[in-house]
Amino acid sequence: MSIDGFVGRPNGELDWMVWNWDQPLRDYVGELTDPVDLIILGRKLAEGFIPYWAEAVNDKSNPDFAGAKKLNETPKIVFSKTLATSTWENTKLANGNIIDEISALKKQPGKDIIAYGGANFVSNLVNNGLIDEYHIFINPAAIGDGLSIFKSVDQKLNLKLIRSTPFECGIVALLYKP
Numbered sequence: 528m529s530i531d532g533f534v535g536r537p538n539g540e541l542d543w544m545v546w547n548w549d550q551p552l553r554d555y556v557g558e559l560t561d562p563v564d565l566i567i568l569g570r571k572l573a574e575g576f577i578p579y580w581a582e583a584v585n586d587k588s589n590p591d592f593a594g595a596k597k598l599n600e601t602p603k604i605v606f607s608k609t610l611a612t613s614t615w616e617n618t619k620l621a622n623g624n625i626i627d628e629i630s631a632l633k634k635q636p637g638k639d640i641i642a643y644g645g646a647n648f649v650s651n652l653v654n655n656g657l658i659d660e661y662h663i664f665i666n667p668a669a670i671g672d673g674l675s676i677f678k679s680v681d682q683k684l685n686l687k688l689i690r691s692t693p694f695e696c697g698i699v700a701l702l703y704k705p
Contacts, residue, residue, distance in 0.1 A: 528663050528664065528665055528666065528676075529543060529665075529666055529668050529669055529670045529673070530665055530666070530667065530668065530669050531669045531670065531671065532675055532677065533670050533672070533673030533674055533675055534645075534646050534649070534673070534674050534675065534676055535645070535646060535673050535674040536670055536672070536673045536674070537672055537673050537674065539571075539645065539674060543666065543668040543670050544666050544668070545666050545667065545668075545696050545697055545698050547696055548694075548696055548698070549694055549695045549696045551694055551695070552694040552696060552698060552700070553594070555692060555694070555700055556594065557594060557597075559641075559662060560594065560597060560598070560601075560641060561597075562638045562639045563601060563638060563639045563640070563641045564601060564602070564637045564638040564639065564640075565601065565602055565603075565604065565632065565637060565638075565639075565640045565641075566598070566601050566602070566603045566604070566640075566641055566642075566643060567603070567604050567605075567606065567621075567629070567632070567640060567641070567642045567643075567644070568603060568604070568605050568606070568642070568643050568644050568648070569605070569606055569607075569644035569645050569647060569648025569649070570605055570606065570607035570608075570609065570610060570648075571644075571645045571647070571648070572643055572644050572645045572648065573603070573605040573607075573615070573618075576643060577603065577605075577615045577618060578615075580595050580598040580599055581599060581615075581616070583595035584596055584599050599616075599617065600617070601617070602617055602618075602619070603615070603617060603618040603619070604618070604619050604620070604621050604628075604632070605618055605619070605620055605621070606620075606621050606622070606625060606628070606644075606648060607620055607621075607622055608622055610622075625651050625652070625655060625657070626655050626657065629652070629655075629657045630657075642658070645674070646674035646675060646676050646678075649676040650675075650676045650677070650678065650679055653676055653677060653680060653684070654679060654680060654681070656705070658705070659704070659705070660689075660702060660703070660704055661686060661701070661702070661703040661704070661705075662700065662701070662702055663700070663701045663703065664698050664699075664700050664701075665698065665699045665700075665701060666697070666698055667697035667698070684705070685705065686703035686704065686705060687703060687704050687705075688701065688702070688703055689702040689703065689704055690702040
């Protein structure tokens with residue numbers, strides 16, 4: 528997220544994000560994703576996310592190589608109103624009511640669920656009270672306008688700061704709980 532609250536430029540561009548992560552930030556993300564046994568995604572993000580990580584696992588020179596295996600092996604559910612079938616390995620589709628689908632997933636035995644998604648998907652999770660922890664990575668950039676996960680919040684969303692972790696590359700990781 529940018530310091531002014533956007534997760535992408537108006538057309539979803541991510542050219543403002545910090546990509547040269549330092550090792551402590553990579554370790555932090557590894558610790559965050561280690562207890563995850565399910566990834567949920569919106570369709571728009573999945574179209575780039577899943578193929579990227581499928582390729583990264585085959586390229587030892589890719590700085591994301593170390594985490595690629597975990598992301599590929601972890602089952603994924605893509606929320607979509609337009610796709611009828613999934614062409615991605617280890618991925619299922621969900622096209623029902625998001626509240627019912629996520630509530631049912633949370634009741635299943637297992638470890639943590641992590642959500643990756645574009646602004647619309649995450650905004651739906653926020654607006655329906657489906658997020659138990661917010662891990663927000665603030666990039667050292669203001670972009671003035673763009674896509675927000677909080678734009679359509681219709682009532683005050685109270686969050687408690689649990690931890691703030693700054694990294695040398697300029698990113699600050701914030702952990703909030705509702």
